Amino acid sequence: MSEDINRRKFIEQASCAAVGTASLFSTLLTLRMTAGAASGGGPFAGYKALVCLFLNGGNDSYNMLVPRDTAAHAEYSTVRTSLALPSGSLLPITSTGQDYTDFGIHPNLPILQSLYNAGDAAFVANVGTLVEPTSLGDYNAKAVQLPTGLFSHADERTHWQTLVPQTRGAGPKGWAGRMAECMSQANSMGSIGMNLSLSGNNILQTGNSSVPYITGPNGVTLLNGYDKASGNAQTIAKTNAVDSILSETYKNLYQGTLSTSNRASIDTGIDFDNAVTPLATTEAFPSSQIGGRLEVISKVMQARTTLGMDRQIFFVERGGWDHHSELLQPQVDLFTEVNDAITSFWAEMGHLGLQNDVVLYTISDFGRTLTSNGSGSDHAWGGNHFVIGGDVNGGKIYGDYPVLATGGPLDIGRGRLLPTTSVDAYGSEIASWYGVPNTELETVFPNATNFFNPVSTPNPLGIF
């Protein structure tokens, strides 16, 4: 303690005279990652894009990927009762590495069957948020740390985006934000960051010092009446005034944040508009929620050289999957939308020559109860997801497709299945393909080492 006092006294004496110019208020960080090395010469060669498709509400994914093996399908039908899909309606696929080989895809997802059989798509079975490996005994005895707020939408959809499920809330920030921060050398243009959202603010793409650029399916949003190149005197006067207002320093934190972000929104919108709006896709896209957004994403990818981007992460959210009260018909409609949007997207990637440079993957709050509540299903835990991309080792189901039965080895009650693959493993595959160095994977996925060694085994499942 006396040593501390002496040290303080020393510092006092040394710095008492120092009247610095440090600001009274903390420095406002820029809200977007700024430029790094020039593209094409840095550590990240070529171009890669990730498209995260968030099925908001909890996709009942045991009706998306279904056993066709006779005995397994009989077991499935028994537990799912009125929710079961007949074997003959499923789109056939096969897989090695599971308890049996014959599986089927929901009838309204023919593009998935086609890509799967072409080796460009794979499934990952029974994925869910876990803090550490958890057996049924562990779960029942509460012998391990479990995600907070299990089966609650708000908690689980947050956990899928932070991948720190032992902590409630968005405090840990998102893993795509962390990816952007680990790879800040990518992309040469300063105004548009690596993360781009087609569905508003989200946790996934928010890092400690970065936020996504937000745009929508209806084109970029610009500030009307603002145009530096206008020939109209009033427009110029307004534009100059806006520039002056936004160049001021605002001490109030809310005012400062608003001013900084509005400046960025105006400028990024202009850059984006110049680069992307004039472009057209070769394919026609459906004008659905997903279709419209994948269309914009395709155009942004087409503009990648103009925008100076070599790595991009896109986020699309589609709600409506919380099928408590009715499952079968609503799922038909939603899967049709997913199917038609991805069909156009994949064809467009073909035209752009980017099928090997893009990976589209799904996330969702959770899978749903195998058992029915009458005509729907309720919140559960482990669920199935798909990954699409030319580099995917397709035509296979990764992870462990579970036994579908109540009282089965993974049933924690009511037909909710304990996940057997962590989202960390799933995400690590994707992030590693994207170019996150092995040594940074633990930063992006703080819980990864509970499940595998990301430095030696960044691809624990074998998807890539």
Added chain:
Amino acid sequence: MTTLCFGLVIGASTILADPPEITLNGSDAEVSLPDAVGGQSFRVLERSEDFSNWEPVARDYGNGWENIFPFTLPVSPTGQGQFLTDAINVDRRFYRVGQSSSSSLTNEHAASRFLQQATFGPTRAMISSFPGVGSLSGFNDPPYTFYQQWIDAEIAKSPTLLRVFWRERSDPSYVQGADPYEVAHNATHGQQFSYYVGTVANKTPNNEITPSHTKEAIWHHAAMTADDALRQRAAWAISQTFVVSTVGMTQTDIGESWLKYYDIFLRHTFGNFRDIIDEVTYSPLMGYYLSYQGNAKANPSAGTFPDENYAREIMQLFTIGLWLLNQDGTLALDGNGNPVPTYDNDDIFEIAKIFTGLRLETTRTNIEIRGTTNRIDPMRTNIWLHDFTTKTLLDYDGPEGPLTRPTIVAATQDDAGLRQEIGSFLDHLFNHPNTPPFLARNLIQRMTASNPSPNYIKAVADAFTHGHYNGVGTMARGDMSAVFRAILLHPEAREVTLSGDTAHGKLREPLIRLLSYARAFEIAPHSDPLENPYGIVAFKNIANETAQEPFKSPSVFNYYLPGFQPTGSILDRNLFAPEFQIHNDVTALSLQNAIRELVLSGIDGTLGTTKLESNLDLTHEISLAEDTVAGHDALLDHLELMLTPGRLSATNRATLFTAIDTINGDTTEQREDRVEMALQLFGLLPEFNIIQ
């Protein structure tokens, strides 16, 4: 006594000659806080470990030193010789005191600023008629008597109720029902809104207001034109706690059901919280939204259990929140310094049993029902579905002392018993010590400040607990009039010296910013009845521009979360700013574009519908906008009063002056151009978007 460091201030503030004296007391530093010098002065104590990053920890804005959120360092009681105790757990720490002064506001500016907090936006008439606005002194001095008078008058006003408004103007066959708010059709108005009978939507001949637009249209009309301005704003704040949304819902075009639900908050705005949670619980709209309508007790042989949705959300969102709180809103930590959850999943499983056996009322006439689904009348009971076993509730320190796992059970297994059980549980939550501070913080965030101090939260929580603020109230726990008085009359809301605290204030809701323009500039229905046959002032699908529309919250968690932290300086200080959650590259600019559209074209096909047009009346502004220096000043003075009272920076004012000065001439059109330019630029000012 060892002086550890010294105080100095740089930047825009005055350097204090004397550093704060610091005394070591064990491993704590006691930092002396300079006594008040009076006047319009704001003082802040900051600390740093590296002499370059400073964090403000305490402040004095005229009421003695107190913590700055989120700090909870002990500060000795108000009076002479205050000091702050800071545990020294780092190598070194520096302290400094800064001081800034702000000029006091004119009465008019102060009134306008208050109206920005208390309503959807001031009007010229409200400012000029504000009690005491003409008085020479003391307008903004404690106990803020004139503001109290204004509140008293607002509470006394006859409420504008949305369901009543709709019933008078919809189905001509409606008569007065048993419920006093089930009013009859008013033939003077005739039919203006569509209404369902059976499966048929009876629209007006030109379908000016479509069935699905009806409820928003009436909400907007009230927000922009109703006389009971405080009630309308306060009810909107309450409604953002008890969220029911059309997103993911059925029957979204049965206007009466949605308006009746919203009226719960308009009827009880200055009533009692216990009545609010009662009516919300029995609401068929909430019953469907949180899936407990028809909820059945457990059936072991079928392996089914009661739906847990309402049990969870009534606690997490409507009353007690997730963590045990002190009355000042700070976390009540356990012996190891950890937060304590208010409930766990076993509690939810237990409490879910209580919300079983509620079902829709039977269909009837005289209310809007599509098919046979009665979403208007309060739910009735179905005792066969109700779990009548004994339930164990939460333990907490209540008004009558500590409870240890109290149990409730219905006295009789019938309708009365079921209702008694629900009532007992609602009492249990109502009496929980968490409810006052949890509600206080939510409502403060809606009205005045994103990061209220513990003192402010406690004052509002106490108003709830004791049923009065400064002696005014019913003295009954849950008195909402006392809660809103506390929120608006507390010095933290009234004192403008707090503008020296960089974390003071909040980003105004985007919908409110748009509404405030409509109100400030006298929006009125188009005078030609062909353009607006019913005289209704309403936006349509405005969520496209504002990300915020009544009845369209994305989920039961509202448009934004109380704990949202935007990346950057706000997150760095561990502060909250909920409204930034819906502020992004799209919405920031689309709101400004909407303000521009409102100014240039009013409400027509873009912001509303061409069948129901409304316009701003810029006559007054145009009359001021002479093409002279005096004219420019007069216009800017007026706009500052209406939009950025008392907080427009000199630099920005000069920028605005320069901009409008580029438009020359004194024709009406040229004056109008100056006015419209100024109005668009004011919308972009951080001083407009943020209130402090």
